[in-house]
Amino acid sequence: xxxxxxxxxxAGLTGISSLGSTTGTAAAQxxxxxxxxxxxxxxxxxxxxxxxTQSTADNLATQAATGDLTDVHDYMIAxxxxxxxxxxxxxxxxxxxSAFNEIMRMQV
Amino acid sequence: MALFDAMSIAGxxxxxxxxxxxxxxxxxSNINTASRTSDDAFKERMVDVQxxxxxxxxxxxRVAGVQFGSGEGxxxxxxxxxxxxxxxxxxxxxIDLGDQMAELMMAQRGYQANAAVIDRAKDAYQAALQLGKx
Amino acid sequence: MTALHSALTxxxxxxxxxxxxxxxxxxxxxxAGRTNFxxxxxxxxxxxxxxxxxxxxxxxxxxxxxxxxxxxNLDSETVxxxxxxxxxxxxxxxxxxxxxxxRSALRTS
Numbered sequence: 609x610x611x612x613x614x615x616x617x618x619a620g621l622t623g624i625s626s627l628g629s630t631t632g633t634a635a636a637q638x639x640x641x642x643x644x645x646x647x648x649x650x651x652x653x654x655x656x657x658x659x660x661t662q663s664t665a666d667n668l669a670t671q672a673a674t675g676d677l678t679d680v681h682d683y684m685i686a687x688x689x690x691x692x693x694x695x696x697x698x699x700x701x702x703x704x705x706s707a708f709n710e711i712m713r714m715q716v
Numbered sequence: 717m718a719l720f721d722a723m724s725i726a727g728x729x730x731x732x733x734x735x736x737x738x739x740x741x742x743x744x745s746n747i748n749t750a751s752r753t754s755d756d757a758f759k760e761r762m763v764d765v766q767x768x769x770x771x772x773x774x775x776x777x778r779v780a781g782v783q784f785g786s787g788e789g790x791x792x793x794x795x796x797x798x799x800x801x802x803x804x805x806x807x808x809x810x811i812d813l814g815d816q817m818a819e820l821m822m823a824q825r826g827y828q829a830n831a832a833v834i835d836r837a838k839d840a841y842q843a844a845l846q847l848g849k850x
Numbered sequence: 851m852t853a854l855h856s857a858l859t860x861x862x863x864x865x866x867x868x869x870x871x872x873x874x875x876x877x878x879x880x881x882a883g884r885t886n887f888x889x890x891x892x893x894x895x896x897x898x899x900x901x902x903x904x905x906x907x908x909x910x911x912x913x914x915x916x917x918x919x920x921x922x923n924l925d926s927e928t929v930x931x932x933x934x935x936x937x938x939x940x941x942x943x944x945x946x947x948x949x950x951x952x953r954s955a956l957r958t959s
Contacts, residue, residue, distance in 0.1 A: 679718050681858045681942070682903075684847035688949050691848070695956045718862035718905065722869035729873025736876070765877045767870075775870035777877055826875050829924055833869045836935045840865065843939050844858075848949050 665690040728776035729830035736823040757789025758809035860887025863905030879919035
């Protein structure tokens with residue numbers, strides 16, 4: 609699975625690289641060189657960061673439910689970051705899958 | 717929540733000022749209550765307020781207690797009054813209407829200011845809930 | 851941005867301290883509270899560091915008191931409260947704009 613994917617250049621994902629400038633939401637790091645980074649490892653680290661933003665949002669949601677939440681905007685910020693991180697990972701996955709399908713079509 | 721804290725603090729402020737309003741209206745309505753010279757006159761009600769956790773912790777204000785003014789009153793000669801004693805004197809409370817009206821205005825102003833704080837905290841909270849929806 | 855998050859937390863704390871001042875507008879011996887988060891935020895942003903998300907420092911105002919030791923000025927507290935509320939909405943708007951920007955970037959890719 610990794611060999612056809614790692615050869616894909618990341619130039620097609622420049623639309624998402626602007627997320628790298630947001631502290632805390634960097635689900636997709638802006639690639640410094642196109643085609644040299646291992647796409648699989650970037651996807652894996654994005655999923656990890658997604659996991660942590662989602663668990664932060666879950667914790668704050670629990671606090672909001674029990675009334676322990678200090679500031680309401682803390683929860684709103686965390687939930688927005690989690691949903692943006694999720695959308696980013698989904699977008700990366702979709703790009704990867706469609707690129708993979710292109711390649712598979714070519715070989716046949 | 718810092719915003720919910722603001723609401724409960726303003727709520728305590730409203731309650732304390734309302735108790736003050738109650739005390740002042742009690743004084744004003746009894747300003748012409750006569751009593752026998754042998755009894756105490758109607759004593760002015762004064763509300764004691766204290767800050768809750770001054771400077772740290774919950775914040776807000778609470779009514780520490782109600783104090784009573786002096787029962788001396790002023791002696792007025794009113795022979796027709798059914799409560800008059802042998803000399804025809806009755807006692808009236810020594811409460812100044814001007815003072816009480818000034819306190820009434822201060823209590824009302826404080827009450828309204830605290831109500832405005834609750835409104836503002838509610839608006840800020842609702843605006844925060846819209847984050848990410850627009 | 852963390853700077854906006856930090857500003858929101860500082861403004862919420864200021865709203866709370868101002869509410870405390872207004873509730874104690876007639877409490878004898880009460881000195882008005884003042885918060886400051888702008889200094890720490892400005893220096894963190896100026897140094898390029900990530901600002902801390904905190905409510906800022908709370909201190910007691912040393913303005914002259916009236917006869918019963920209370921120095922809460924209701925007019926200035928009202929102005930502070932109104933300004934804080936508006937700045938809170940502004941910071942929320944700025945964050946909201948940032949989020950919708952990111953969302954539209956995700957959609958076009």
